[in-house]
Amino acid sequence: MTIKKIFSPKKPLFWLFAITATISISIIFIFFAPNLFFEDEADSYLYVRDDSTIEDVVANLQSSNNVFSVFSFKQAATILGYKKIRPGRYQLTNGMNNFKLVRMLKNGRQKPLKLTFNNIRTKEQLAARLSKIIMADSLSIIRLMNDSVFLATNNFNSNTSIAVFIPNTYEVFWDMDAHELFEKMKKEYDIFWTDERKAKADAIPLSPVEVATLASIVEEETNNKAERPMVAGLYINRLKTEMPLQADPTLKFAAGDFTIRRLKMGHILKISPYNTYRNKGLPPGPIRVASQNGIDAVLNYTKHDYIFMCAKETFNGEHNFAVNYAEHQANARKYQKALDDRKIH
DSSP states (O other): OOHHHHTOTTSHHHHHHHHHHHHHHHHIIIIISBOBOOTTOOOEEEEEOTTOOHHHHHHHHHHTTOBSOHHHHHHHHHHTTOOSOOOEEEEEOTTOBHHHHHHHHHHTOOOOEEEEOOSOOSHHHHHHHHHTTSSSOHHHHHHHHTOHHHHHTTTOOTTTGGGGOOOSEEEEOTTOOHHHHHHHHHHHHHHHSOHHHHHHHHHTTOOHHHHHHHHHHHHHHOSOTTTHHHHHHHHHHHHHTTOOOOOHHHHHHHHTOTTOSSOOHHHHHOOOTTOTTTSOSOOSSOSSOOOHHHHHHHHTOOOOOOOEEEEOTTOSSOEEEESSHHHHHHHHHHHHHHHHHTTOO
């Protein structure tokens, strides 16, 4: 019998072969054929929120214009039982097939990302920055940072919760909520506060949160990292003698305006727990997110006898230091004259 007769359309073997071939081709097309393509050949990411449905996932893929066949993806998702949606940030690679894509989504194999933040002053700024990187929205982050009951379980309060966030680069997952974010930052906070750092804080003596509070003031006083231990030493001298800190940045924080160039009597007289002209000791909490450099500047402060300082009349970010009020007044007059000359009011 010839091959032609064996595979004649009238023979069952022909139809078996035809059906098998069709199924094989369909399987290859649905599961293993490349289905994602990117013009620049760079990887892309699919963001799946916690309230997403399978239809949302399909719509997101379709809107990217990088999917060759949405139909084949739907078929693969159905056959592989992709029903439970796992939120996350998923890496899409050029030439990825549906089998790998569906398995990744089904198993929640998302790609971690780098969480970086620095130069942050307020909770609102911090929440806005973080919400641009992770799924948690800014409102939920702020609410948690003001949640006295939750914060008390971690020995923080609404004034000190910002101290948990120490600027660095952290590896996190995009789908974390506000609680998971705080837990991550608290874990990193505990790692940062080594026994050596705690011992240095005890020797001042200050608690870790108090160190962060003082560091936030020091950082607002000077951008000059080399000068920060000097400034920290001055404030520690004031704390030890129970002299008011009289830190200008705390007045700006109390006024809610860090752009103030020249403080006036109204700022000094303002009633606020953050007014270190009216109140002795440290304010209730940090006035900005304290950096590692600022914290270490306090822990390794320069020991000296200075108790006064004034910004230099050169406006280079440095300060003139003094051990008595007469010297300080001379420095202050030079700075005030420089302000007048520049018409800064």
